[in-house]
Amino acid sequence: EVQLVESGGGLVQPGGSLRLSCAASGFTFSSYAMNWVRQAPGKGLEWVSAISGSGDSTYYADSVKGRFTISRDNSKNTLYLQMNSLRAEDTAVYYCAKDRVAGIGDAFDIWGLGTMVTVSS
Amino acid sequence: DIQMTQSPSTLSASVGDRVTITCRASQSISNWLAWYQQKPGKAPKLLIYKASSLESGVPSRFSGSGSGTEFTLTISSLQPDDFASYYCQQYNTYPWTFGQGTKVEIK
Numbered sequence: 001e002v003q004l005v006e007s008g009g010g011l012v013q014p015g016g017s018l019r020l021s022c023a024a025s026g027f028t029f030s031s032y033a034m035n036w037v038r039q040a041p042g043k044g045l046e047w048v049s050a051i052s053g054s055g056d057s058t059y060y061a062d063s064v065k066g067r068f069t070i071s072r073d074n075s076k077n078t079l080y081l082q083m084n085s086l087r088a089e090d091t092a093v094y095y096c097a098k099d100r101v102a103g104i105g106d107a108f109d110i111w112g113l114g115t116m117v118t119v120s121s
Numbered sequence: 122d123i124q125m126t127q128s129p130s131t132l133s134a135s136v137g138d139r140v141t142i143t144c145r146a147s148q149s150i151s152n153w154l155a156w157y158q159q160k161p162g163k164a165p166k167l168l169i170y171k172a173s174s175l176e177s178g179v180p181s182r183f184s185g186s187g188s189g190t191e192f193t194l195t196i197s198s199l200q201p202d203d204f205a206s207y208y209c210q211q212y213n214t215y216p217w218t219f220g221q222g223t224k225v226e227i228k
Contacts, residue, residue: 035217037165044208044219044220044221044222045157045159045165045208045210045219045222046219047210047216047217047218047219050215050217059215059216060216061216062122062216095164095165100167100170105153105212106170106212107155107167107170107171107210107212108155108157108165108167108210109167109170109176111164111165111166112164113164114164
């Protein structure tokens, strides 16, 4: 079964850091681009970042560029999101999501259950 | 960045109704558009990709159409399980962007 499981969320103070992880199973992880998408409480979906299957190419939303870093360890089938200089507006459920087809740049066919990040003093 | 605008924001409908949601892109995205369904407290679910291709396992009452800047998601006969929020997303140009969502409520 294809599955994504996020972890690492929690409560952090403004200006703090957090690293999210997404463990993948049931597919050839290294063949697929992966994404992070977030959803603030009561709000819509916001794409955050993407990374190619090899990890050579990364992309970011303007709202997180320079503060967040996406990475992956294909030997561990795990996706990461390092979040620094966190702000209250980063409070959200963070989902990892898999591209539908191998390569890069497609719709997201598999989503994790999400992990909640709360930035508050 | 490409802006995606959905309408309406909220839609009240009854079981059996035909429902149409519109998504407009601020510039041409060819057919690189997806539609997702999301229920409260759950992760989004892919319904339609490449504007009109039905994802495996999705009921055939869902359909998508359009290209360029204008797209629609149609539910031919609304079922109780379809009351949810729906989002369009462009994946033509980074940064990928979502519409603001359409909530389909029971009338």
